[in-house]
Amino acid sequence: MKYDFDMKNLCPATFSFQVIGGKWHLPLMAILSENETIRYNDLKRRLDGITATTLTNALKELIAHGVVRREAFAEVPLRVEYSLTESGKELVPLIEAIVTWGGRHMPEIEPF
């Protein structure tokens, strides 16, 4: 899906959809919503199968869209914590409503 990063001139639908549009974005939001903060490698472990490259890219997109916050602590070993912003937290119940819809209507459809 083509991304148009001149987001100031985007319609809200396009913007919203870019926020939740990646393969891992929704699972990522779900895990973040269950934790006040979570570290990079803990996130990676909970997203079974994701690679570091993909996780880093997904996080960068969520941060750029203002729904995730990154905090780095100058410790040894290095500690980086991720959490939802207020706007990210507001999005969670809206996503959940769509998931609930899916749960109600999934059984109606036929497999290909």
Added chain:
Amino acid sequence: MKYDFDMKNLCPATFSFQVIGGKWHLPLMAILSENETIRYNDLKRRLDGITATTLTNALKELIAHGVVRREAFAEVPLRVEYSLTESGKELVPLIEAIVTWGGRHMPEIEPF
């Protein structure tokens, strides 16, 4: 994004997201929600830039997911009408809620 079409064994989140996940699926749902029924070429004209191949594929996916209905009339010239199913109509306000969220939070973010 990899599609797993054995949808009987899918989690609701994955299912829901597949329904609204294509580049044109959301615009398509929007136009369908504004019309009781609409014909193939009218749909194509309203989706500026879509090709017949892509429109047909998107419609097939929406139909397979149970949110769109296709009715063909044996007339000359041929007439085919598309409309939202009940489950499709239920989905519309949930999508709108996310778009509204986008409208509120889009201005907060910085362009890349």
Added chain:
DNA sequence: CGGTATCCTTTTAGATACTG
């Protein structure tokens, strides 16, 4: 009118190796 068939390009995700 309402598509399909074939081929091609763009976009997105993953593998692997390596670094501050």
Added chain:
DNA sequence: CAGTATCTAAAAGGATACCG
């Protein structure tokens, strides 16, 4: 620990031409 760089693979979407 928390990434980056480079390369490769796989999807999704599009162009063009043609059909019932």
